[in-house]
Amino acid sequence: MAESVPVRCPVCRREHLYAAPAYPCACGTPVAPPLVRGAPAVPITHRTWADAWVSARCPSCGRRDQWPQPELGCACGTALRIPVRSVASGPQQSSVPPLHIPLPPTGPAPRPAFHPVTIRTGRDAVTAAALYLKWLGYRDVRQVEQRGGHSVGLHAPGLVARVEPSTRRTTLRHVETLWLSALADSAVPVHFSLAGYTDEARARADTLAVPLFVLDLTGTPQPVNSPADELVTTGGPD
Structure with a gap:
């Protein structure tokens, strides 16, 4: 150890x-x-x-x-x-993405250990987020087209997710746009970021109950706010 x-x-x-x-x-x-x-x-x-x-x-x-x-x-x-x-x-010492220590999954049927994929490219970041959503219990996770920007959309029944694989922090506007998209679909919004979030984005996500995750280089998403901790604990619809 x-x-x-x-x-x-x-x-x-x-x-x-x-x-x-x-x-x-x-x-x-x-x-x-x-x-x-x-x-x-x-x-x-x-x-x-x-x-x-x-x-x-x-x-x-x-x-x-x-x-x-x-x-x-x-x-x-x-x-x-x-x-x-x-x-x-x-x-x-090297610069790396931020982490947040997650709450351990609990419940009557504990999930098996998550098996991450090492992140070396932006495509790897999207793959890691999709695998994590499936691990949480979301079925039929698929990538969807996004208009402009570098973010990538992931959809599943009852879920609208966005992955920001660039080295720029996610902003307030991105969080609000995701929340509105999920609201229109009566779905749960989830955001993944490789570089983290601005203070305004995190505060707004807490208000809107949008789960925020940061992707570390091992490919394991780390929750950075209470809605994300709750999602890790309760899991998806399955």
Whole structure:
């Protein structure tokens, strides 16, 4: 199991206990990037694809590979990058998308573990969102055409979702447009974003009860507001 280290948010001063997620090496051994204990977490204001990966070496076979940069989202809304010791260049920090620790699914029939797909392209982000919606219980998830912009629409019976795979944060207008579309179809609106949301967008989503998710590079959507937490807990229509 990966070592847990204390992480303090420099904005709100909240304390977190964080352990880097482990991913299987080609030889099958779980590998987690080594965290730098005591190094301060850094708020994320900008990120790029090129800097979203760190090097780690398998302790069993010695293979060196690239893994998603460890990341954490504080409850205050600040996205944090966790310092990692690279096998090549010592302490290393990379910019990554924000995270929010989800509530564990509960209910009479627990869902099986979600199996994500690693996000390296915008198409991967759309695929990850579609898989997650199916995991939540929505059937017949399909992609639909969107007019203008970079976002991609996903529809299912009783659901209207939008995926923003660009490196720009989702704005208030996008949240309101999604809510109106879902209202016209008497459907549940759900939004996925790779780069996160503006403060105005998050506040409006809370008012309209629009679930917001951020996609991390492992392909696991992370809820960033209470409506999203509730959706994870209750699941879709199934």
